[in-house]
Amino acid sequence: MTTPSLELRRSLPRNGRLAALIVLTTLLAGCGQRIEGESAVSPGPLDRVMAAAAADTYTYALLSELCDTVGERLAGSEGMKRAVAWSRAAMIEAGCDSVWTEPVTVPHWTRGREWARCLGPVAFDLEMCGLGLSVGTGPEGIEGEVLAVRDFEELEARADEAAGRIVLFDPPWEGYGKTVQYRVNGASRAAAHGAVACLIRSVTDHSLGAPHTGVMRYAEDVPRIPAAALTVEDAARLSSMCRRGMRPRVKLSMEAELHGETTCYNVIGDIRGTELPEEIVLVSGHLDSWDLGPNAHDDGAGCALALGSAALLLKHDMRPRRTIRIVHFTSEEFGGHGGRAYLEAHRHELDHHVLAIESDSGAFAPRGFSVQADSTVVAAIADLTAPLARLAPDRWQVEPGGSGVDIGPIVRAGVPGVGHRVEHELYFSYHHSRADSFDKIDRGDLALNVAAIAGLVLAVADDPVTLRPHAAPGGE
Amino acid sequence: MTTPSLELRRSLPRNGRLAALIVLTTLLAGCGQRIEGESAVSPGPLDRVMAAAAADTYTYALLSELCDTVGERLAGSEGMKRAVAWSRAAMIEAGCDSVWTEPVTVPHWTRGREWARCLGPVAFDLEMCGLGLSVGTGPEGIEGEVLAVRDFEELEARADEAAGRIVLFDPPWEGYGKTVQYRVNGASRAAAHGAVACLIRSVTDHSLGAPHTGVMRYAEDVPRIPAAALTVEDAARLSSMCRRGMRPRVKLSMEAELHGETTCYNVIGDIRGTELPEEIVLVSGHLDSWDLGPNAHDDGAGCALALGSAALLLKHDMRPRRTIRIVHFTSEEFGGHGGRAYLEAHRHELDHHVLAIESDSGAFAPRGFSVQADSTVVAAIADLTAPLARLAPDRWQVEPGGSGVDIGPIVRAGVPGVGHRVEHELYFSYHHSRADSFDKIDRGDLALNVAAIAGLVLAVADDPVTLRPHAAPGGE
Secondary structure, eight states: OOOOOEEEEEOSSTTHHHHHHHHHHHHHHHHHHHTTTSOTTOSHHHHHHHHHHHTOOHHHHHHHHIIIIIOOOOTTSHHHHHHHHHHHHHHHHHTOSEEEEEEEEEEEEEOOOEEEEEEESSOEEEOEEEOBTOOOOOTTOEEEEEEEESSHHHHHHTGGGOTTSEEEEOOOOOOHHHHHHHHHHHHHHHHTTTOSEEEEEOSOSOOSSOOOOOBOOOOTTSOOOOEEEEOHHHHHHHHHHHHTTOOOEEEEEEOOEEEEEEEEEEEEEEEOOSSEEEEEEEEEEEOOOOSSSOOIIIIIHHHHHHHHHHHHHHHTTOOOSEEEEEEEEOOTTTTSHHHHHHHHHHGGGGGGEEEEEEOOSOSSOEEEEEEESOHHHHHHHHHHTGGGGGGSTTTOEEEEOOOOTTTHHHHHTTOOEEEEEEOOTTHHHHTTSTTOSGGGOOHHHHHHHHHHHHHHHHHHHHOSSOSSTTOOOOOO | OOOOOEEEEEOSSTTHHHHHHHHHHHHHHHHHHHTTTSOTTOSHHHHHHHHHHHHOOHHHHHHHHIIIIIOOOOTTSHHHHHHHHHHHHHHHHHTOSEEEEEEEEEEEEEOOOEEEEEEESSOEEEOEEEOBTOOOOOTTOEEEEEEEESSHHHHHHTGGGOTTSEEEEOOOOOOHHHHHHHHHHHHHHHHTTTOSEEEEEOSOSOOSSOOOOOBOOOOTTSOOOOEEEEOHHHHHHHHHHHHTTOOOEEEEEEOOEEEEEEEEEEEEEEEOOSSEEEEEEEEEEEOOOOSSSOOIIIIIHHHHHHHHHHHHHHHTTOOOSEEEEEEEEOOTTTTSHHHHHHHHHHGGGGGGEEEEEEOOSOSSOEEEEEEESOHHHHHHHHHHTGGGGGGSTTTOEEEEOOOOTTTHHHHHTTOOEEEEEEOOTTHHHHTTSTTOSGGGOOHHHHHHHHHHHHHHHHHHHHOSSOSSTTOOOOOO
C-alpha cells in the first residue's frame, strides 16, 4: 500500500553545467581556429553556436518574462491573448523578417471555482483540480460514496458497485503513456457503470502535495460526468480508507464549463534565408498551457528555445541559407488544434518544409534528437549535428522516434520531424501542476538546450544538400 | 534568481532494506545461539529485537490506522480528541498495565477558510496556508502591494517602503534552524515598519507546489498582523514580478482565530518492570500535528514507534526489569505545552526517570541516537546499544546532542535524554505540509526504527546498572 519514498537530492551546483560548457566551448573555439579550412564540413559553425549559447542570457530572460508577465495561458483564455501579443512582440524584437498570426478554432473551456472534501467518517479537504474539458457539477455539487479501484480491470470486476458512486482510479505509476489512460478515459469508463463523478490519482511519478491536471475526453454513448485529479497523497488516503471499510463520502464542486468554441492563434515568425529563402526549417513549441501555474517547462521553455535559438544565430551573424520559421502553436493541451490548423493553412507549401523541430519536453539537460523520418534523414541529421554530442558526453543520441504533437500533422504528411530530447527524470514531477514554475528552470541546462537547438537549426538550414528537396507529401 | 532544480530518484526498491534486515537478523539469531552463554552481556537480546522487528507488522498497521481513522490532529481540535481516544485504546490493546491521560492547557486556534490571490497586473491564485497562531484578516480581507525582501537585512534597508504593504520574505533555504526565523518572527518584524500582512516562502528545501505551515509568534509591542506561507513557487514568482517593477497587488483572506485556551491531554501508558518497576524508561512522540494532512512522519511515526517498540518487547516475552512508560505528548506544534505539563505533573518522581527517549524526526532510515546527558551516560548508551549499529552499517552514531522538544523540560531538569536520529534528507520536503502522508512511509525503514528504539529501550530498561540512579534533578 505504501509507494516508494522519494530520495531528492540536489543536482549539480547551479550553473555547474553552464560553467563546464563555457570551458568546453572556449577550448573548442580555439581548436576550431587552428583547424580552420581543414575540411569543407568543418565543426567550426556548431562550435561557434555552442560558444555563443554559453554566453547567452536572452533565452533565459525571455522565459522569465513569459512566466512573469503572461503567466497561465489556457487556449481561449485572456492569458492566451496576452501570450499571443507577447509572442508577436518578442518575435519582432528578436529580428524576424515577418511575423504573423493564424487563426485556430479551439475549445472554450473555463475551470471556475472548484473544491472537494471528504465528508466522513473522517473529514478533510481534498486537494484537487478539475480535468481539462470536464463538465462541472452544477451549483449543488455532487456527493457520493467513493469506490476506489486500482485500474480498469478492478472497475470491471466491481462494476455492480459503481452506480451512484464516485469512482476513484488510484493506479500505480507505470509511465505516462499507460497511466494517463485513467485521466483521459476514466470518466466515461466509470459513467458506463453508473458512476456520478470520477476522481483520479494525479498522473505523476513524484508528488509533494499538489494535483496535476490535463485533458480528458468523453465517449459518445455514456453520460458526461465531472472528472478531477486528486493529489497522489489524497488518492492513497481515500483508497486506504476504502480498503479499511470506512466507506468515505466525498463532495465535489466544480464550476467547469465548456462554452463551445473560440478563436485562438498560432504565432509565426520567419527569418529569411540568404540563399534558399523558399526552403523552411521550422522550429517550434506550444504557447498555450494549463492554467495552474506559469508552466515554465511545458511549454514555455519550448517557445523560448525556438525563438531564442533563432535569435542567437541572428545576433552572431549566422543567418543561414534557408529560412528559419519559428512557430508558437496554440491548443496543444486541448488536443493539438494548432498543429492541425497549421497543416491546413500550409498544405500548399509542405514540400518547402525541409525539417520541422519541436521542443516540448522541458528545459532539462539535452540528450539528443528523436527523428521521425526515413532512415536516410535520421543518418543525415546525426551526421550534420555530430559536434553537438559534446553537449551530453556519453548520453547524446540521435535516433528514430516521435517528434511532437504540434508538428505531428505535417510530419505525418511527409515533413521530416525532430523532437528535442532532454533528461526526463523530473518532467512529470512538475507536469501540469503548480510546480511547473520558473524557479525550476536551470540556467545552465537552458543554455545547453539553446546550443542544441540552434546547432540543429543552423546545421540543417545551412547544409549544402537539402534533406528532402521537393518530396511529395504523403497522406496524413 | 533560479533555485537549483531537483533531482528526484527512487530510493532502494521498496522493502529492500527490510529484506536486508531479515537476512541480517536471521544470520545473527543463528550466531547468537551458537555463542550463547559466552558472555553475560551477550548480544543476544538486541539480536532478538532486530529479528522480531524485521517480522513485525504492528507498528506499520498502527501508523496507517492513525493516519486513516484519526487524520489531522491539531492540539485543541476535534481531530485531537479522536487522537487521544485512539491513543488510549491502542495503549490498552498493546498490553500496557496502566493507561491514563493528563490535562494540558493549550492554545485554541482555528484556521477557518483562507485564500490569497495576486490581483494584478497578472492575476493568479496563490497557494497558501496561514501560519499557526496567526490572527485572521477580518471578513473583508487585506489587500496591498507586495514588498518582497530576501531577508531581515533587506527589510531593514527598505523599512520606509513597508507601511501599508504586504511584506513577503523570500529567503533562500539555509537549513531549518536559520530559515524558520522568518516564519516565527517575520510578521512582527514587518509590522514594526507598518506592514499590514506578512507572507513567507514556505520553510522547505524542496517544493512541488504545496505550502508548509508551522507556528509563528507575535512580539509584544507591535500590531498583530496576519501571517501566511506561500509555496516556494509563488514566493519566487512574486519576488520576480517585484524585481521587474510590476508592483503586484495581493489580496489575503484568513478566518484564522485564537479563541483563548482549551484543555487537551498527554496520553501515558506504563508497562510495569519485572524487578525495578519504580524506575522508568520513558519513550515518546507527540500526538498533535498540523492540520493540513495526516502527518505520518511528524509525528505519527514517533507515536507509533514509541508504542510499537514497547509492544514488540511484550509480544516477544522481553518485558524488561524496569518500567517502560510510553508518552504521547500534546501541543508540541504550538510550542511544547505537553512537555512542560509533564514536568509539572511528574516533578516529584523525576529521579525515577532513568532515561527519556523521543522520536520526532520522521520514520526514515535510522542513523543512531543523540544523547543529551553527561559524557558517562553517552558512553554507557553507546556501549549498551552497540549491536544496533548493524541497522545502519558505516552510518550509525551515538553522540552528544539535543533530544526532543517534548522531553526537553525533564531533560533540562536532569533526566538523561535521547533523540532518535534518522536520515533527514527528505524530512523538510514533507514537513508541515499535505505531503506528510502515509504513502511516504517506507515499511522497511519503519521496521528498522522499531528495531532501533525497541533495542534502546530494552538495553537500558534491562541493564544491570541503572544509568542514573537517584540523581538529584537539576534546575530546569
